[in-house]
Amino acid sequence: xxxxxxxxxxxxxxxxxxxxxxxxxxxxxxxxxxxxxxxxxxxxxxxxxxxxxxxxxxxxxxxxxxxxxxxxxxxxxxxxxxxxxxxxxxxxxxxxxxxxxxxxxxxxxxxxxxxxxxxxxxxxxxx
Amino acid sequence: xxxxxxxxxxxxxxxxxxxxxxxxxxxxxxxxxxxxxxxxxxxxxxxxxxxxxxxxxxxxxxxxxxxxxxxxxxxxxxxxxxxxxxxxxxxxxxxxxxxxxxxxxxxxxxxxxxxxxxxxxxxxxxx
Numbered sequence: 443x444x445x446x447x448x449x450x451x452x453x454x455x456x457x458x459x460x461x462x463x464x465x466x467x468x469x470x471x472x473x474x475x476x477x478x479x480x481x482x483x484x485x486x487x488x489x490x491x492x493x494x495x496x497x498x499x500x501x502x503x504x505x506x507x508x509x510x511x512x513x514x515x516x517x518x519x520x521x522x523x524x525x526x527x528x529x530x531x532x533x534x535x536x537x538x539x540x541x542x543x544x545x546x547x548x549x550x551x552x553x554x555x556x557x558x559x560x561x562x563x564x565x566x567x568x569x
Numbered sequence: 570x571x572x573x574x575x576x577x578x579x580x581x582x583x584x585x586x587x588x589x590x591x592x593x594x595x596x597x598x599x600x601x602x603x604x605x606x607x608x609x610x611x612x613x614x615x616x617x618x619x620x621x622x623x624x625x626x627x628x629x630x631x632x633x634x635x636x637x638x639x640x641x642x643x644x645x646x647x648x649x650x651x652x653x654x655x656x657x658x659x660x661x662x663x664x665x666x667x668x669x670x671x672x673x674x675x676x677x678x679x680x681x682x683x684x685x686x687x688x689x690x691x692x693x694x695x696x
Contacts (some may be wrong), residue, residue: 520651
């Protein structure tokens with residue numbers, strides 16, 4: 443399954459922290475039963491517009507990944523949690539909302555795994 | 570926008586090539602107007618089941634990423650092309666289908682960018 447989260451109104455001090463993004467990518471997989479296959483990779487970048495700078499990070503987990511892109515000036519974060527194993531998507535949404543102190547959040551859940559099956563995209567929550 | 574592709578029936582000799590996955594991640598962003606902000610990262614892994622081994626790769630592009638997960642024994646590939654800039658998603662689908670010699674492909678397109686906007690998930694093609 444693939445959980446897509448776009449979070450708004452987040453705390454810029456959290457969103458601008460490379461260290462915190464690294465920690466989330468490093469520790470969160472095991473909390474939801476995923477196995478990292480390599481250390482996280484976190485990168486600070488500058489966009490073409492001054493307000494577009496931010497932190498991008500990802501971690502490879504068995505067969506899939508977690509990615510995070512933050513935009514501190516926009517109080518925005520885009521997160522993907524993609525795993526061939528099922529996980530508790532509602533708990534992940536709650537954890538992400540708390541971690542980044544989001545005031546608004548949109549999420550989508552895609553049934554996407556190793557088998558060839560009918561997939562459905564569900565809009566889980568619009569907080 | 571975020572294009573999600575699950576490809577089936579691909580050529581295992583292509584899907585098992587770390588070098589080819591690296592080349593795709595290295596060269597493809599510029600073909601669709603994206604700017605890499607770091608070199609690709611490609612990793613070969615073994616799953617808990619013998620048939621679950623494969624190649625996982627990732628490249629960060631400005632504000633977003635491209636990821637590829639292949640499963641040569643299953644002739645399967647999962648690809649995400651996520652960019653804050655628009656790109657020609659139908660061309661990407663055609664390129665991916667040709668590159669991995671896919672016999673079946675499912676794709677979803679999510680309107681997902683820097684702005685807070687109504688998003689829609691569209692099923693583009695079911696080949």
